[in-house]
Amino acid sequence: MKKSLYLKILVPVDGSSYSNKALAHACELAKTQKAILLLIYVVDKSVPFLNFIDRREYLSVLRNYGKKIMKKASDTTRLRGVTSKQIIKEGNVSKEIIKTVKSERCNLIIVGNKGLGAAGRFLLGSTSTKLAADAPCSVLIVK
Amino acid sequence: MKKSLYLKILVPVDGSSYSNKALAHACELAKTQKAILLLIYVVDKSVPFLNFIDRREYLSVLRNYGKKIMKKASDTTRLRGVTSKQIIKEGNVSKEIIKTVKSERCNLIIVGNKGLGAAGRFLLGSTSTKLAADAPCSVLIVK
Numbered sequence: 584m585k586k587s588l589y590l591k592i593l594v595p596v597d598g599s600s601y602s603n604k605a606l607a608h609a610c611e612l613a614k615t616q617k618a619i620l621l622l623i624y625v626v627d628k629s630v631p632f633l634n635f636i637d638r639r640e641y642l643s644v645l646r647n648y649g650k651k652i653m654k655k656a657s658d659t660t661r662l663r664g665v666t667s668k669q670i671i672k673e674g675n676v677s678k679e680i681i682k683t684v685k686s687e688r689c690n691l692i693i694v695g696n697k698g699l700g701a702a703g704r705f706l707l708g709s710t711s712t713k714l715a716a717d718a719p720c721s722v723l724i725v726k
Numbered sequence: 727m728k729k730s731l732y733l734k735i736l737v738p739v740d741g742s743s744y745s746n747k748a749l750a751h752a753c754e755l756a757k758t759q760k761a762i763l764l765l766i767y768v769v770d771k772s773v774p775f776l777n778f779i780d781r782r783e784y785l786s787v788l789r790n791y792g793k794k795i796m797k798k799a800s801d802t803t804r805l806r807g808v809t810s811k812q813i814i815k816e817g818n819v820s821k822e823i824i825k826t827v828k829s830e831r832c833n834l835i836i837v838g839n840k841g842l843g844a845a846g847r848f849l850l851g852s853t854s855t856k857l858a859a860d861a862p863c864s865v866l867i868v869k
Contacts, residue, residue, distance in 0.1 A: 608731070615758050
């Protein structure tokens with residue numbers, strides 16, 4: 584096969600074990616497809632206000648968390664010999680992912696079975712199902 | 727990469743354009759992964775009784791339809807240079823697919839975005855979302 588099935592694969596990362604598993608899977612697939620990975624973390628601004636921490640501080644915590652897990656994800660891809668690009672967005676998680684798929688012309692999204700927002704107290708439920716339904720490109724759900 | 731990510735890929739076929747697109751995608755992926763494809767068609771016995779045709783005749787129509795599209799799917803894989811095995815089951819579509827994934831130890835299911843039952847008057851709605859949630863292995867939804 585001369586033409587790769589996937590050229591740009593988007594991998595949402597959130598630091599959860601599901602997301603880490605999806606990233607490892609994405610690295611292996613990227614190697615066989617000669618694809619590059621776009622790692623995306625979305626600072627979720629759609630969460631309701633939490634009493635114990637003001638919104639500004641809360642978002643600041645998420646931004647720092649995002650930078651930290653993005654660095655870790657980037658290190659993982661480098662160690663596995665895969666080229667990656669890091670993208671950090673702010674807004675609604677699935678909407679920002681879909682906007683990025685369109686603007687970056689991705690061929691595939693690889694997501695964990697659960698996760699996306701799952702990180703201790705930031706647990707917000709899965710957006711994988713929503714992505715599978717709404718994404719304009721193919722979606723691989725890794726288990 | 728020496729080890730293939732996928733050894734056995736299950737592809738439910740139903741003759742719909744969505745299923746055909748998923749099959750073409752599966753062939754390309756199988757070639758890069760040195761995987762074999764298991765093509766499955768499930769005679770859906772969970773449909774309610776239809777007045778205009780008795781159950782026995784209805785199931786007979788579905789069985790013949792299944793054989794026909796299975797032959798077509800098998801021809802497609804052969805033309806694309808991919809090894810495939812054909813499986814015809816009867817029962818509830820998603821349950822039979824998941825049982826087969828387990829018994830055949832498949833690593834991946836590739837499904838169309840819609841389809842599975844979609845064939846003219848046999849349109850029964852999509853089981854892709856159900857598969858994505860319940861399958862024990864990874865699921866690729868092709869768009």
